[in-house]
Amino acid sequence: MSDPVILALDQGTTSTRAIAFDAHGQPLAVASRPLRQSYPNDGWVEHDAEEIWDASTAVLREAVEKSGRATTDIAAIGVTNQRETVVIWDKETGKPIHPAIVWQDRRTAAVCERLIKAGAEERVTEVTGLLLDPYFSATKIAWLLDQVAGAREAAEQGRLLCGTMDAWVIWKLTGGRVHATDATNASRTLLFDIGAQRWSSEMLELFDVPSTLLPQVLDCNGDFGATDPAILGRAIPIRGVAGDQQAALMGQGCIHPGEMKATYGTGCFMLLNTGEKKSLSRSRLLTTVAARVDGRTTYALEGSIFVAGAAIQWLGEELGLAGGPAAAEALARTAKPDTGVVVVPAFTGLGAPWWDAGARGGIFGLTRDSGLAEIAAATFDACALQTRDLIEAMRADAPHAFGAAAELRIDGGMSQSGWFSQRLADLTDLPVRRVSYQETTALGAALFAGLGAGVFSTLEEAAAARPDAELLTPTEDSRMRETAYARWLDAVPRVRS
Numbered sequence: 001m002s003d004p005v006i007l008a009l010d011q012g013t014t015s016t017r018a019i020a021f022d023a024h025g026q027p028l029a030v031a032s033r034p035l036r037q038s039y040p041n042d043g044w045v046e047h048d049a050e051e052i053w054d055a056s057t058a059v060l061r062e063a064v065e066k067s068g069r070a071t072t073d074i075a076a077i078g079v080t081n082q083r084e085t086v087v088i089w090d091k092e093t094g095k096p097i098h099p100a101i102v103w104q105d106r107r108t109a110a111v112c113e114r115l116i117k118a119g120a121e122e123r124v125t126e127v128t129g130l131l132l133d134p135y136f137s138a139t140k141i142a143w144l145l146d147q148v149a150g151a152r153e154a155a156e157q158g159r160l161l162c163g164t165m166d167a168w169v170i171w172k173l174t175g176g177r178v179h180a181t182d183a184t185n186a187s188r189t190l191l192f193d194i195g196a197q198r199w200s201s202e203m204l205e206l207f208d209v210p211s212t213l214l215p216q217v218l219d220c221n222g223d224f225g226a227t228d229p230a231i232l233g234r235a236i237p238i239r240g241v242a243g244d245q246q247a248a249l250m251g252q253g254c255i256h257p258g259e260m261k262a263t264y265g266t267g268c269f270m271l272l273n274t275g276e277k278k279s280l281s282r283s284r285l286l287t288t289v290a291a292r293v294d295g296r297t298t299y300a301l302e303g304s305i306f307v308a309g310a311a312i313q314w315l316g317e318e319l320g321l322a323g324g325p326a327a328a329e330a331l332a333r334t335a336k337p338d339t340g341v342v343v344v345p346a347f348t349g350l351g352a353p354w355w356d357a358g359a360r361g362g363i364f365g366l367t368r369d370s371g372l373a374e375i376a377a378a379t380f381d382a383c384a385l386q387t388r389d390l391i392e393a394m395r396a397d398a399p400h401a402f403g404a405a406a407e408l409r410i411d412g413g414m415s416q417s418g419w420f421s422q423r424l425a426d427l428t429d430l431p432v433r434r435v436s437y438q439e440t441t442a443l444g445a446a447l448f449a450g451l452g453a454g455v456f457s458t459l460e461e462a463a464a465a466r467p468d469a470e471l472l473t474p475t476e477d478s479r480m481r482e483t484a485y486a487r488w489l490d491a492v493p494r495v496r497s
Helices: 049-067 109-117 121-128 138-147 151-156 165-173 201-207 244-251 309-317 324-332 372-397 418-428 440-453 459-463 478-495
Strands: 005-011 015-022 027-034 074-081 086-090 160-164 180-182 216-218 238-243 260-264 268-275 286-293 296-305 342-344 362-364 408-412 432-435 469-472
Touching: 005 049, 005 165, 005 440, 015 049, 015 440, 027 049, 049 165, 074 165, 074 244, 074 440, 086 138, 086 151, 086 165, 109 121, 109 138, 121 201, 138 151, 138 201, 151 160, 160 165, 165 180, 165 238, 180 238, 238 244, 238 440, 244 260, 244 268, 244 286, 244 296, 244 440, 260 372, 260 440, 268 286, 268 372, 286 440, 296 372, 309 324, 309 372, 324 372, 342 372, 342 478, 362 478, 372 418, 372 478, 408 418, 418 432, 418 469, 418 478, 440 459
Parallel strands: 005 074, 074 238, 180 216, 260 408, 408 432
Antiparallel strands: 005 015, 015 027, 086 160, 260 268, 268 296, 286 296, 342 362, 432 469
16 A cells, blocks of 8 residues: 555544554544543542444544545544443443443442452452552442442353443444454553453452453454444554553554653653663552553553642632733743742543542742742642652652653643743753644554554654654753742642641
8 A cells, every 4th residue: 555544543532533544654634522531429520421422433534535535545533432331232222331430430439449448459459450449440340230230240151341432433444344352542540451461350350340241352463353344444454552641652652661652631641761670669659561562562651640730720710810821931931940839630630640640739938028920930830849749759669760861751732832941841850842743642543553554663763753853851850840849849748638
């Protein structure tokens, strides 16, 4: 195939989009649909899986049309998705039994606390690399089985299927012929043995999840079947799948040990490639699958910040700062320097390395001359200081990764701000490389698919298609940096539960 096109379906938390890429990683066309958020109870977050499916077909068709290319030019489709969000559906009717429970949902916090008090977390971490937190999929699946009338009985009879959003859209795209996920998504469920690379019977028993529900686990560049010809006019192979953060790791070209990226969206997710050896964190980070390509597994340390870009939204929506992120940044840049104001945006608890679901936000260090500008500046700084928390934890777990060549590759909405990107370099004392093209998650899925379809012959060749990037180096002195971080470390315990 000359000049092949690769389609990426990016099913995210707030939107579903499709992007057509050429074989050099350049975007040809994009289509997007927003995704409605549902909050039926305090701490609950749900999505309509049928809406996700309808949007998926719509954006795939629109992206192909906008690209101006024939469907015969499409070499493969890659899928990436919001991780941990899970849905259960009837395999005969294809209908979900309940809305999908989103990764942000906290309804199973009490179950996790009970298991922690029972002493289960150490073994869970040893097998899965994860911590006991409602963030992950297993307790969500068990909740659905126990709370939806007749669900557990139907599951035990083999009448139901379960999956994260990649498995759901693949099953629908293939007309119900393929029920599969990839190793990166499987590694986020609390049910996958990341060392043995298979579903763990021990974890299935602990969380009371029948194995018949679960999809087959394939490589990120595996054969996930082909689309129903009715969707795009011909059957197109699905040859790449990865959870959104691992897809972004690929899209940033972080395929070697020591390479790391951070994606700044609603929250922030930072991953450090640690190579082929599974290394459990001593700093309450997550050990996760970075990729599995041609049967070869590489691992990553991951830290999650629950609130990053959402804190900038808060400035506008709750503090009345009109004009969106650009206005918030403009105001923050007028703040008086070194005022000592600290914002801890723990609106939904604290992520790594604290893992405190009960923490709540706070503002500290206010004086009579503190105003909205100082609060805005401290809110931007909070995103950088939370990143510093993750870097310090990763430095403790993998000191070899922080040599002279260490740098942090960034993408996502906040990285579009040169001012914030420089502030991030200053407060973390790491060079920051921000990409010129933001859709690295979709690009990563496309690169995996291109690898699976033979568009790229090696992982290195695929990773070389990443976008250009600007390098920002630290400019502030160490006294400023360490003073700001000391204030942050003093404020965090005050908001913890």
